[in-house]
Amino acid sequence: MAKQKKAPRPKAITPKGFRDYFGVEVTERTEMLHQIAGVYHRYGFEALESSAVETVEALGKFLPDVDRPNEGVFAWQEFDEKDQGDWMALRYDLTAPLARVYAQHRNDLPNPYRRYAMGPVWRNEKPGPGRYRQFYQCDADTVGTASMAADAEICAMLSDTLETVGIPRGDYLVRVNNRKVMNGVLEVMGLGEDQAAKDNVLRTIDKFDKVGESGVRELLGKGRLDASGAYIDGVGLSDDQIEPVIAFLTSKADDVAKTFENLRGAVGASTVGAEGIAELEQIGDLLAAGGYGSDRIEIDPSIVRGLGYYTGPVFEAELTFEIFDEKGRKRQFGSVSGGGRYDDLVKRFTGQSVPATGLSIGVDRLLAALREKGRMGGTSVGPVVVTVMDRDRMADYQAMVAELRNAGIRAEVYLGNPKNFGNQLKYADKRNSPVAVIEGGDEKERGVVQIKDLILGAKIAESATLEEWKERPSQFEVGRGELVAKVREILASQVEGSADG
Amino acid sequence: MAKQKKAPRPKAITPKGFRDYFGVEVTERTEMLHQIAGVYHRYGFEALESSAVETVEALGKFLPDVDRPNEGVFAWQEFDEKDQGDWMALRYDLTAPLARVYAQHRNDLPNPYRRYAMGPVWRNEKPGPGRYRQFYQCDADTVGTASMAADAEICAMLSDTLETVGIPRGDYLVRVNNRKVMNGVLEVMGLGEDQAAKDNVLRTIDKFDKVGESGVRELLGKGRLDASGAYIDGVGLSDDQIEPVIAFLTSKADDVAKTFENLRGAVGASTVGAEGIAELEQIGDLLAAGGYGSDRIEIDPSIVRGLGYYTGPVFEAELTFEIFDEKGRKRQFGSVSGGGRYDDLVKRFTGQSVPATGLSIGVDRLLAALREKGRMGGTSVGPVVVTVMDRDRMADYQAMVAELRNAGIRAEVYLGNPKNFGNQLKYADKRNSPVAVIEGGDEKERGVVQIKDLILGAKIAESATLEEWKERPSQFEVGRGELVAKVREILASQVEGSADG
Structure with missing residues (x-):
């Protein structure tokens, strides 16, 4: 029954007593x-x-x-x-x-x-x-x-x-x-x-x-x-x-x-x-x-x-x-x-x-x-994630992300398989992203983008009974030209929010 | 004639192919x-x-x-x-x-x-x-x-x-x-x-x-x-x-x-x-x-x-x-x-x-x-050196250096043997110091300090014929209370000077 064995694959392990440091x-x-x-x-x-x-x-x-x-x-x-x-x-x-x-x-x-x-x-x-x-x-x-x-x-x-x-x-x-x-x-x-x-x-x-x-x-x-x-x-x-x-x-x-x-x-x-x-x-x-x-x-x-x-x-x-x-x-x-x-x-x-x-x-x-002492968070705010609704329009998303970066805002375009939009939001979650940007075919036609406040969204999801948050929208539609300004505004409100809490 | 040998001293050398990086x-x-x-x-x-x-x-x-x-x-x-x-x-x-x-x-x-x-x-x-x-x-x-x-x-x-x-x-x-x-x-x-x-x-x-x-x-x-x-x-x-x-x-x-x-x-x-x-x-x-x-x-x-x-x-x-x-x-x-x-x-x-x-x-x-491209100098401005005229008054010099540091100015007190004042100025030169501070017994009594612009001093020494520089003093006597302000003024003038030259 013994098969001929291939050379075994190397083990992917940190050597004993050593470690890797992330982020x-x-x-x-x-x-x-x-x-x-x-x-x-x-x-x-x-x-x-x-x-x-x-x-x-x-x-x-x-x-x-x-x-x-x-x-x-x-x-x-x-x-x-x-x-x-x-x-x-x-x-x-x-x-x-x-x-x-x-x-x-x-x-x-x-x-x-x-x-x-x-x-x-x-x-x-x-x-x-x-x-x-x-x-x-x-x-x-x-x-x-x-x-x-x-x-x-x-x-x-x-x-x-x-x-x-x-x-x-x-x-x-x-x-x-x-x-x-x-x-x-x-x-x-x-x-x-x-x-x-x-x-x-x-x-x-x-x-x-x-x-x-x-x-x-x-x-x-x-x-x-x-x-x-x-x-x-x-x-x-x-x-x-x-x-x-x-x-x-x-x-x-x-x-x-x-x-x-x-x-x-x-x-x-x-x-x-x-x-x-x-x-x-x-x-x-x-x-x-x-x-x-x-x-x-x-x-x-x-x-x-x-x-x-x-x-x-x-x-x-x-x-x-x-x-x-x-x-x-x-x-x-x-x-x-x-x-x-x-x-x-x-x-x-x-x-x-x-x-x-x-x-x-x-x-x-x-x-x-x-x-x-709370002087260092041990966590960092992730990048703004520009999602991909239409893989043929990657250049449009690339332009958005370049605008954001040029404005000094940490941002990235989703580079995985864009077919399943849920995966893109899961990715944003894993990246600890503060904001997601969405531009589907409809938005493109109307010259607008959807901007999702992911921090506020998570808070609303956590405490759905809180009327105050329910009334506050966590997603905004703005003109394409207002992308950078609106993202900046949301990021600023999040910093205030975390200072309050 | 052969003496008994001690264990040889280790050689102080960088291992072959390696190097040390300074400053x-x-x-x-x-x-x-x-x-x-x-x-x-x-x-x-x-x-x-x-x-x-x-x-x-x-x-x-x-x-x-x-x-x-x-x-x-x-x-x-x-x-x-x-x-x-x-x-x-x-x-x-x-x-x-x-x-x-x-x-x-x-x-x-x-x-x-x-x-x-x-x-x-x-x-x-x-x-x-x-x-x-x-x-x-x-x-x-x-x-x-x-x-x-x-x-x-x-x-x-x-x-x-x-x-x-x-x-x-x-x-x-x-x-x-x-x-x-x-x-x-x-x-x-x-x-x-x-x-x-x-x-x-x-x-x-x-x-x-x-x-x-x-x-x-x-x-x-x-x-x-x-x-x-x-x-x-x-x-x-x-x-x-x-x-x-x-x-x-x-x-x-x-x-x-x-x-x-x-x-x-x-x-x-x-x-x-x-x-x-x-x-x-x-x-x-x-x-x-x-x-x-x-x-x-x-x-x-x-x-x-x-x-x-x-x-x-x-x-x-x-x-x-x-x-x-x-x-x-x-x-x-x-x-x-x-x-x-x-x-x-x-x-x-x-x-x-x-x-x-x-x-x-x-x-x-x-x-x-x-x-x-001249984007990085390859040299750095050294610290202000507070010289030691009277080794029993180290506390006075320490106080000066603390004042300078608290004002954000890079500074140190001379820590070598202070007997030979020339050695102190040689040290300041080796450190690429912009300014030396001097307070002897006479200055102490009169409540003043001498502040030497070492960059200007070096320029004058280099081109002693330049009347313009000869007329400019490179050493200033100021009240002890004006130490930080005067040092700051000289440092600023040196930055301008190097921008000109």
Whole structure:
């Protein structure tokens, strides 16, 4: 019974962990990135677009090995004459390429170099719900200066950016902390050169968000009974050693001067600690001078995310308005951007330490926030559809659509099989069209066109009892010469209508 | 003498065949694509952004083999539990992903589906001068209709697009031809089922641009003596067989009706030829109805590029203004966009033939053309630089820069080491800054700032003999409160100045 099989057809599927973006998913992101680029530009930052592909050597973090060369990144080997080419990979962030570009072009770039970059990055990770292997990043960094004015500027720019894209003041807060203060705390704890213990402390404070002050106290001490009932071993520090950590994490006061006083208590005689506090004070002064008060940006030592990665100031932008999570519980929207100072960016290429500071915006998170706030619709108005009543008169319909487009109105002629008029209206519906234009043989003879308000028509269909709408016509007959004017009038009334509703 | 070597530092180089884009190279392209997207949107096209990565199976054209899996594309094998995952690759154009997306989502997409896509594509080819392995494409296609109205619309949209980005009418021409007319010519040549001979004819007419009528005549006949002196064997056709080809290629007349008459002569009794001519006539009628005359779009059977690839109408946009090539010779700028109808896009996935037509714009070519025409500067005005005379008063400078930015003026404070003031002015020069702001201790005390017009300053320095400029001051002292107003005034005068010059 077995038939001879043809070569199977290829499967039409998006590769696992990747996705396609349609219509407004694309245009709303483009629009948001356009607005962000405007702010970055105003701050003197220059665009940089490096290639998506880098040598694995330049990316650095991931090293290929023979068996499994693409752990974490998408990598492949170039073929040269001897089949022994370089390993290449897709960039996994926008910072590693910046390091390469800066090291390569540093003699031609202004110093300091302010640059922004936006674009996709790729991660060869196990995909999960809402977690994709290609996603957008949007970064701004200043390379080549140790001045706190650079860090303050990044914070101010982040604040301006959020307001520009549509997050109102009061719905967000940029929080600033400093790794050096934490280093001061580690110093006064008397851990000496015990790097393992220090790493344990850093890992523990990273849980501060979740377990709170008492949890951190237990985890740094004898240990803690987990919510699940499991017992987590503690770091085994004494109460005296734990105290500076707690003092650091809980130092935030209503008054910023009091916050700094608390921090000074936490770092005691540590030089690096004092330096960290002085840096935070400088940032605070610079921001105040620029008019950025604590309603927009504040010093907050309880922000610990990223403290382990960065070498100086760290920043985080949190959206403070509430949303309902997937279980229907209210919670704050949370972080949409983070950044900080990292001073060894270029060293691995050149041997010279180059100070740098920057931020990265979570593009998809911020887009989701804007949709939550109703700043982006997630839907777009479709084109006016000129229907085809007589396929031999396509030129007439083409003329109409050209008139509409020339008047700046989004419009298209129906290009499918025109035989079934119902299909044309179904198509208009699928396209989210606001208006359909109809010109049959009778209309042509009388020099008129029918113009259907599809939005109003849908409303009338939905609530047929509403006398008010029943009385309002949703279809108009106008002279052929009034086509553009009438369509424009209906589109304007729809915008008003949606503003009312 | 041999020292123990450290691990070598990674090389900071752009991978071979790739490049980095800086500043205006990025922003001018973004701006142009933004304008193009505006036109496409007005025509009812929807954005689509598919992932950069596809399965090699879906891309289709390139099949991996064990030894050299990435011929033509950048490809790698996914690792699953058994290390036998799919082969993946970077997309090499935007059409193959459209085919996959349409086959995958066809039940949810409007039918016909008008979509546009813009973004980088990758080719694993030997790089050459000006030829990169990552470059931008910008496509628009209509899938799911055989109507010539779709093809006419693409041509009209191409014309509108060119004018919108800044190519004036008269400096470009969209030319339209039809593969079916060529097929009609092949039919009347009496080549029967001799596919090799037909392919030879197609390859030869592709050289029409270069060798002209007599060259094509020789190449189709007995052969031709090359410019280099080499003898090229001919296809060996008789004069009777060659005649229809020549009639086809030279059929363009000043009057479009006459062109069609010539074409009818060339295809004789061929049904497919007559069909092709009828299609061209339809396109011509539809464009005329939309107001697109032969000053913008014309039927031109001498356009043969792409005739082999497409299945129906083909289009090409040529820029007709002259430039000087690298050898200083005048020549036309040439093609910036091409497209046509290709009806088997989706068939390999679904088994069903789906008609489609579309265009692709050469993004880098069009950008180069706009720079030729002076529509895009290739340089941008840098930010106002607030210099640092006293590093302890950074907060004062920060306040100035915030005021300027809040007024919408691109501005930055100098973030390098402020000790050497000359370095600050050098930096401003490198940044292409229009204005520098200076406030030393003396100015601070007197409540004033110095504002330096750097553009005028440079002009004076260049032509110190010009009395007119010598008399004009390039540095102004104004009250601190007039900072923004004075900077704005100078910026405005510079815009006027550059319009004059």
